[in-house]
Amino acid sequence: MRVLVLGGDGFCGWPTSLYLSDKGHDVTILDNLSRRKIDVELEVESLTPIKPIGERLRAWKEVSGREVGFVNLDIATEYDRLVTVLQDKQPEAIVHFAEQRAAPYSMRNTATKRYTVDNNIRATHNLLVALADTGIDAALAHLGTMGVYGYGWSGSAPIPEGYLTVRLTTPDGELEREILHPANPGSVYHMTKTLDQLLFSFYAKNDGLRITDLHQGIVWGTQTDQTARDDRLINRFDYDGDYGTVLNRFLMQAAVGHPLTVHGTGGQTRAFIHIRDTVRCVQIALENPPKRGDKVKVFNQVTETYRVRDLAELLAKLTDATIANLPNPRREAVENELNVSRDKFLSLGLNPTLLSEGLLEEARDIAFKYRDRADTTKIIARSVWREGMETSPDLVDN
């Protein structure tokens, strides 16, 4: 298949691009390198040393013999160039990762709130308009988030895959309806993914676009079989307070001798997936697209759920790290249960990569290898959900 990967230079996009290339697909990355530029703005870097995109692609050609194309393009603002690329490449499949993806960054200040909405909504909408306009009938897979559902809405009922069956009372008796699961986003970032859902729903209905929305959990791990083939292909490892995600942050903190930073009681239960499964799930989604005229297909892209404090305790035991309970910069429930339906990917052949000591050690070893690159002043999460909320001072000297 000819596949475009929008946002193909990022943490999920890069390993997905290589995985699809390795499987024999003809891959072109579209990316404006915004993730690297936000590093510049935040004065932080991936713990792992990331090579420029040109060098990454040359290295992949060397080790695999395969070409991956690259177009530097901002799909949120360069609509006409996006149309030209679509007409030129005639993709059969498109993966859309081209959104600002950090909840803390989306709550950092007014500029980042506005950027997250302006970038994400326009990126998605431009893509949909361009597909409708060019008539290119590509299977589109978009990276959503479990956060569209919120946490704790359903009690102990499993969160369904996108759609919820409800009953309502009418003068003609009880009606049963299948609805898009009500949106309960916890940040401006998550909110943009709930807006995306409504954009997808409309363009599937009005223009027959074939769209799959992948509501992913928190990704952990760094390497896939492809990114591990050469140091120049290494994937990002974000550990800072805005872009670092919980389990990878714990692994890095253990590696540099920093206490594991638990916000509040750590009673938050979250869904997880290893980066190796992310790339497999995207492939499965592209190979099983909806038909023209179908509603948006939704998968929950998660393999396990864990309570944050349980993860911290597991890591502390494994690594002799200490745990620090810090003020929570987010407005969220102190404790929540989480039960997620995840049958669809399993039924389509996903063999899930579950959390194991071996995998944790592999990831910790990467963190350990590059620990000298860590800036410990960037570890504490300081983007607060409302002005005036308390944050922690640095816990260690740099």
Add this chain to the structure above:
Amino acid sequence: MRVLVLGGDGFCGWPTSLYLSDKGHDVTILDNLSRRKIDVELEVESLTPIKPIGERLRAWKEVSGREVGFVNLDIATEYDRLVTVLQDKQPEAIVHFAEQRAAPYSMRNTATKRYTVDNNIRATHNLLVALADTGIDAALAHLGTMGVYGYGWSGSAPIPEGYLTVRLTTPDGELEREILHPANPGSVYHMTKTLDQLLFSFYAKNDGLRITDLHQGIVWGTQTDQTARDDRLINRFDYDGDYGTVLNRFLMQAAVGHPLTVHGTGGQTRAFIHIRDTVRCVQIALENPPKRGDKVKVFNQVTETYRVRDLAELLAKLTDATIANLPNPRREAVENELNVSRDKFLSLGLNPTLLSEGLLEEARDIAFKYRDRADTTKIIARSVWREGMETSPDLVDN
């Protein structure tokens, strides 16, 4: 109250501004005059002759003795100036009409689809971010649309005011939940209002903003007591295929001897409200805002429902006009029922202006008075929901 009216130069915004001024409020209009500029682009004009905003405001001062302020500002793109105006004016209430409001225009071409999303979502989001950032605790009333609910979803059950009570089955038994009514928008324009709802919901929850969303039906009529006081204050009367709405279009068509243009069978049932009630409803909403921490308050701002063909037959009888059944440029149900809850405004004192021969004749007389300004080549609706859909040729010579 110090009130800002965003979009206060438009069809609903202008009479609302004068009404609130007449009631003694200190009104400032923020508007980028986009509605006038779209007239230039579409090569059409309001049937009624609209004076420049400066002349409108001078005339209002003359006849009422009251000042209405004006700031030419694009809230979708000029965030910093918006913040400055908010800090300067310290409004106690804000009415947000500043969105592209025509469904056909929003489906006209790729540029208008993109403009509608970019303008409407950024306008709304900038406003919310600015309120959260400045801490200005104004009551915000936003003009939504009945179209967020879609048509025909609820069978004969009345469409509730924003929130729907549903039941779901869980392992712990049946749960009852109140949810935002599922979104079923019929155009890109309507879709933007469903996105607005999610923006409002998040900022009410995270930042305690006090927001009321007014899901309005199709507005008809032209004048209010205030706009009728002087010819220079006259309100817009749009009749073209993009901005004209059904009942006003029928009135204008009757006045110029054009057949009444019914799309499809005319089996569409829609909700209506007279412009005089629009302005009253906005005032009632501002006087009854939610409290800080409340969820978004939603009113259905409609007074009656009619089937389009019944309206056409009523007008044809009243005016000896003929009826033309034309191809429908929209993708929508051929026929639908519509039952709308509208108790909230009634309980807060709205005395609804119902469709009557007297009011229809008043509106038709305005159309008749200005019929020489009509360009009959602009009457047929030609913005189609999908490329290739059939439209009608002109029915009369200009």
